[in-house]
Amino acid sequence: MAKFHGVIGYVTTEETLAGVWTEVVTERACIGDILRNTQRMENSEHLNDNFTISNRFSILTDEFVNKNIQYIRYITWMNTKWKITSAEIQRPRLILTVGGVYNG
Numbered sequence: 001m002a003k004f005h006g007v008i009g010y011v012t013t014e015e016t017l018a019g020v021w022t023e024v025v026t027e028r029a030c031i032g033d034i035l036r037n038t039q040r041m042e043n044s045e046h047l048n049d050n051f052t053i054s055n056r057f058s059i060l061t062d063e064f065v066n067k068n069i070q071y072i073r074y075i076t077w078m079n080t081k082w083k084i085t086s087a088e089i090q091r092p093r094l095i096l097t098v099g100g101v102y103n104g
Contacts, residue, residue, distance in 0.1 A: 002037070003034070005030075005031050008027070008028055008075050008096075009025055010072055033058045034056070034058075036055055036056040052100045052101075054097070055097070056098075057096045058090075060093060083102040085098060
């Protein structure tokens with residue numbers, strides 16, 4: 001099993017002015033393991049095919065992660081932000097499955 005060290009992005013919305021809501025990104029470093037490492041090209045209607053991965057990351061959780069699981073949007077791996085498609089709680093770990101590139 002390969003080791004992982006990266007950043008997880010949490011996105012919340014906050015009211016910056018009366019009636020104006022803005023997305024606020026908080027990034028936190030994390031460590032864990034790479035459980036699965038697969039990649040594929042998806043045919044698309046665009047000029048270039050889409051590159052996606054179906055990796056699973058097992059990260060160690062802390063109190064912040066446990067309280068903010070619903071706000072996790074992406075994980076940074078190989079200098080790219082990848083969209084989280086599912087999160088499975090297995091305390092003291094969190095299993096994250098990723099898909100395509102995050103464009104937030």
